[in-house]
Amino acid sequence: xxxxxxxxxxxxxxxxxxxxxxxxxxxxxxxxxxxxxxxxxxxxxxxxxxxxxxxxxxxxxxxxxxxxxxxxxxxxxxxxxxxxxxxxxxxxxxxxxxxxxxxxxxxxxxxxxxxxxxxxxxxxxxxxxxxxxxxxxxxxxxxxxxxxxxxxxxxxxxxxxxxxxxxxxxxxxxxxxxxxxxxxxxxxxxxxxxxxxxxxxxxxxxxxxxxxxxxxxxxxxxxxxxxxxxxxxxxxxxxxxxxxxxxxxxxxxxxxxxxxxxxxxxxxxxxxxxxxxxxxxxxxxxxxxxxxxxxxxxxxxxxxxxxxxxxxxxxxxxxxxxxxxxxxxxxxxxxxxxxxxxxxxxxxxxxxxxxxxxxxxxxxxxxxxxxxxxxxxxxxxxxxxxxxxxxxxxxxxxxxxxxxxxxxxxxx
Amino acid sequence: xxxxxxxxxxxxxxxxxxxxxxxxxxxxxxxxxxxxxxxxxxxxxxxxxxxxxxxxxxxxxxxxxxxxxxxxxxxxxxxxxxxxxxxxxxxxxxxxxxxxxxxxxxxxxxxxxxxxxxxxxxxxxxxxxxxxxxxxxxxxxxxxxxxxxxxxxxxxxxxxxxxxxxxxxxxxxxxxxxxxxxxxxxxxxxxxxxxxxxxxxxxxxxxxxxxxxxxxxxxxxxxxxxxxxxxxxxxxxxxxxxxxxxxxxxxxxxxxxxxxxxxxxxxxxxxxxxxxxxxxxxxxxxxxxxxxxxxxxxxxxxxxxxxxxxxxxxxxxxxxxxxxxxxxxxxxxxxxxxxxxxxxxxxxxxxxxxxxxxxxxxxxxxxxxxxxxxxxxxxxxxxxxxxxxxxxxxxxxxxxxxxxxxxxxxxx
Numbered sequence: 001x002x003x004x005x006x007x008x009x010x011x012x013x014x015x016x017x018x019x020x021x022x023x024x025x026x027x028x029x030x031x032x033x034x035x036x037x038x039x040x041x042x043x044x045x046x047x048x049x050x051x052x053x054x055x056x057x058x059x060x061x062x063x064x065x066x067x068x069x070x071x072x073x074x075x076x077x078x079x080x081x082x083x084x085x086x087x088x089x090x091x092x093x094x095x096x097x098x099x100x101x102x103x104x105x106x107x108x109x110x111x112x113x114x115x116x117x118x119x120x121x122x123x124x125x126x127x128x129x130x131x132x133x134x135x136x137x138x139x140x141x142x143x144x145x146x147x148x149x150x151x152x153x154x155x156x157x158x159x160x161x162x163x164x165x166x167x168x169x170x171x172x173x174x175x176x177x178x179x180x181x182x183x184x185x186x187x188x189x190x191x192x193x194x195x196x197x198x199x200x201x202x203x204x205x206x207x208x209x210x211x212x213x214x215x216x217x218x219x220x221x222x223x224x225x226x227x228x229x230x231x232x233x234x235x236x237x238x239x240x241x242x243x244x245x246x247x248x249x250x251x252x253x254x255x256x257x258x259x260x261x262x263x264x265x266x267x268x269x270x271x272x273x274x275x276x277x278x279x280x281x282x283x284x285x286x287x288x289x290x291x292x293x294x295x296x297x298x299x300x301x302x303x304x305x306x307x308x309x310x311x312x313x314x315x316x317x318x319x320x321x322x323x324x325x326x327x328x329x330x331x332x333x334x335x336x337x338x339x340x341x342x343x344x345x346x347x348x349x350x351x352x353x354x355x356x357x358x359x360x361x362x363x364x365x366x367x368x369x370x371x372x373x374x375x376x377x378x379x380x381x382x383x384x385x386x387x388x389x390x391x392x393x394x395x396x397x398x399x400x401x402x403x404x405x406x407x408x409x410x411x412x
Numbered sequence: 413x414x415x416x417x418x419x420x421x422x423x424x425x426x427x428x429x430x431x432x433x434x435x436x437x438x439x440x441x442x443x444x445x446x447x448x449x450x451x452x453x454x455x456x457x458x459x460x461x462x463x464x465x466x467x468x469x470x471x472x473x474x475x476x477x478x479x480x481x482x483x484x485x486x487x488x489x490x491x492x493x494x495x496x497x498x499x500x501x502x503x504x505x506x507x508x509x510x511x512x513x514x515x516x517x518x519x520x521x522x523x524x525x526x527x528x529x530x531x532x533x534x535x536x537x538x539x540x541x542x543x544x545x546x547x548x549x550x551x552x553x554x555x556x557x558x559x560x561x562x563x564x565x566x567x568x569x570x571x572x573x574x575x576x577x578x579x580x581x582x583x584x585x586x587x588x589x590x591x592x593x594x595x596x597x598x599x600x601x602x603x604x605x606x607x608x609x610x611x612x613x614x615x616x617x618x619x620x621x622x623x624x625x626x627x628x629x630x631x632x633x634x635x636x637x638x639x640x641x642x643x644x645x646x647x648x649x650x651x652x653x654x655x656x657x658x659x660x661x662x663x664x665x666x667x668x669x670x671x672x673x674x675x676x677x678x679x680x681x682x683x684x685x686x687x688x689x690x691x692x693x694x695x696x697x698x699x700x701x702x703x704x705x706x707x708x709x710x711x712x713x714x715x716x717x718x719x720x721x722x723x724x725x726x727x728x729x730x731x732x733x734x735x736x737x738x739x740x741x742x743x744x745x746x747x748x749x750x751x752x753x754x755x756x757x758x759x760x761x762x763x764x765x766x767x768x769x770x771x772x773x774x775x776x777x778x779x780x781x782x783x784x785x786x787x788x789x790x791x792x793x794x795x796x797x798x799x800x801x802x803x804x805x806x807x808x809x810x811x812x813x814x815x816x817x818x819x820x821x822x823x824x
Binding site for chain 1 (some may be wrong): 424453456483484485486489490491573577578580581582584585587588589590613614616617618619625627658680701704705706707708709711712713714715716718720795798799800801806808809810811814815
């Protein structure tokens with residue numbers, strides 16, 4: 001018997017299930033593995049025996065692959081579990097590899113972000129160390145787009161499309177009153193500004209919103225910000241600002257309103273960069289101001305996913321399957337862009353040691369000298385990633401996703 | 413010459429332009445009016461001479477009606493202007509009616525919510541008082557669904573669809589970790605709980621989210637809320653709560669965290685019910701908790717509009733045109749439901765004196781006795797309103813809406 005097991009980890013994206021669908025559908029075609037297992041809640045499902053027979057589940061449901069492809073978040077659940085260093089404690093490693101033995105696992109596929117790639121690195125190192133034949137292959141995902149070695153990560157394009165579409169719609173909302181106003185939109189991305197940069201795609205021939213864009217890659221200067229806004233208010237009624245949640249001042253301190261905030265129930269409130277800038281504008285300029293925290297929908301709104309993103313994510317799942325057939329281990333699937341226009345990419349793989357625990361920031365020469373916008377290099381990079389609309393099925397007016405009910409009842 | 417003028421007022425919805433499209437397209441068909449004018453920023457455009465020739469603009473652009481129908485917010489801009497009582501000050505009335513004379517206006521159509529219907533009432537009363545033949549007709553819109561005399565208001569169905577879809581997607585996001593957590597989703601609706609109630613439509617065969625729903629129509633009891641959450645946490649990992657921004661305690665005080673909140677820039681912060689409940693759960697239960705303020709996208713996300721809503725909104729614009737032809741004035745277009753299943757409605761009109769300045773609340777017998785959910789009566793009412801998806805055109809991965817650029821350059 002030759003089996004494989006797949007798990008998902010880290011924060012949700014709308015594309016992480018497309019990669020899962022890619023691995024499963026490649027096996028439906030090629031039957032390389034006798035059984036595809038799934039581990040619930042990432043690596044922890046293997047550790048505490050919560051494992052499913054995905055081959056069985058997928059073949060028993062109509063449209064399983066198509067619906068899985070557009071279902072947000074993790075079908076198999078997630079975890080935030082970090083394996084200890086092998087040298088410190090090998091207990092969990094022994095447990096995992098004893099599971100691999102028992103279930104005749106040939107390959108472990110791990111779909112996730114930076115932390116998950118650390119797990120891929122450690123497990124593949126351990127396999128080598130103990131002379132195990134088990135292959136460990138990473139499939140990337142993160143809306144933050146901060147994994148190195150790949151052109152961009154699954155999940156990013158859809159989140160970028162959500163941000164750009166939302167800002168376009170918010171712009172229409174802000175244009176209706178003939179009074180001066182500032183709208184601050186806070187976007188996810190603690191360390192890398194990729195997603196905030198994608199707000200620039202919202203601009204069209206009649207709307208320059210967002211008028212200002214601030215990323216964590218450049219120090220944020222409050223006085224320069226006030227000046228930027230004041231200058232724009234001379235010619236615009238409505239100024240829309242996109243700001244990363246991770247903006248910091250020149251000393252590296254987060255711009256946030258969290259410091260001394262307590263509510264009337266005595267609870268310490270954590271408020272982000274958007275709220276902080278809202279307060280600054282209100283105090284200093286005394287004009288109408290609103291901050292909008294684009295909430296968790298930016299990572300789970302499958303109804304507005306990028307088809308390019310979902311297709312590429314599925315393709316990277318398939319590629320992982322092919323890499324296993326080719327005997328690769330200790331690698332992550334990567335995407336190489338061979339042309340911007342027409343947009344062309346190839347899948348490949350890279351040694352996990354070159355990827356794990358690194359962060360890909362926005363190159364500073366993709367940001368304008370004033371630090372309040374991105375330039376054409378960034379736009380050329382971003383444009384192809386948000387194109388295409390997947391066929392999401394609607395029933396009674398609502399998008400239909402894959403049921404996660406009773407998944408635990410399938411535990412072997 | 414027989415002309416008409418249209419204006420839009422109040423807060424944005426995704427359906428208010430569909431009603432505008434309805435009036436214009438009905439005139440394209442029937443040519444009842446020689447020219448359809450538009451007033452920028454509601455009634456204030458008439459007061460200060462910012463008026464456009466909509467017949468000309470609409471005939472000069474391809475797909476004008478179709479694109480206008482799906483464009484969010486107000487194509488003509490909005491205002492929050494309240495006319496003084498006629499007895500107090502008639503200056504503005506004289507100005508408005510002298511404009512009507514000059515432009516040979518036969519009918520003034522005003523698309524808006526409660527405040528706009530107050531304007532319709534006052535202008536039609538004034539016309540009667542001075543013996544003017546000018547007709548004044550109101551076309552409703554509000555995501556709050558709080559106008560009386562009509563089954564539901566344009567804009568509500570789309571906002572309801574956005575809320576229900578978002579909560580379904582948020583539910584997927586919250587289910588991924590096997591740890592106890594509470595997610596509080598704050599929905600717009602200061603005085604009426606209709607939109608928060610629509611969150612109940614998110615439920616399906618695998619997800620009971622939102623597990624709790626609190627509307628402003630019933631006093632909010634913090635101790636009962638804590639008990640409700642604790643009870644659910646015994647059987648659920650993830651508890652999702654939908655709460656109206658307008659919930660109040662038994663003494664009528666808003667449940668909000670605004671009281672003593674100041675940030676580290678010394679600015680007084682206003683935080684809503686969601687943040688307040690987040691603080692309460694963190695303090696009292698000490699578990700993972702997050703609050704999500706469904707932001708202004710609930711009123712401007714045209715990409716997720718309800719086709720039923722847009723079609724009905726357009727139909728109500730057409731009906732207003734027909735009412736004018738029939739010589740009606742001082743009325744608002746209303747929608748009467750004749751059957752729930754199959755869902756059937758008829759347009760009609762009602763004397764504006766029976767509508768203006770009243771608020772339609774959720775009937776208390778549509779809320780469960782515990783005050784933490786809605787019942788089947790509410791669901792039967794809501795279900796048809798969110799069905800159908802409009803054809804929104806995408807270009808380069810983003811929804812295409814009607815340009816508002818240079819609209820002011822068309823001012824006559």
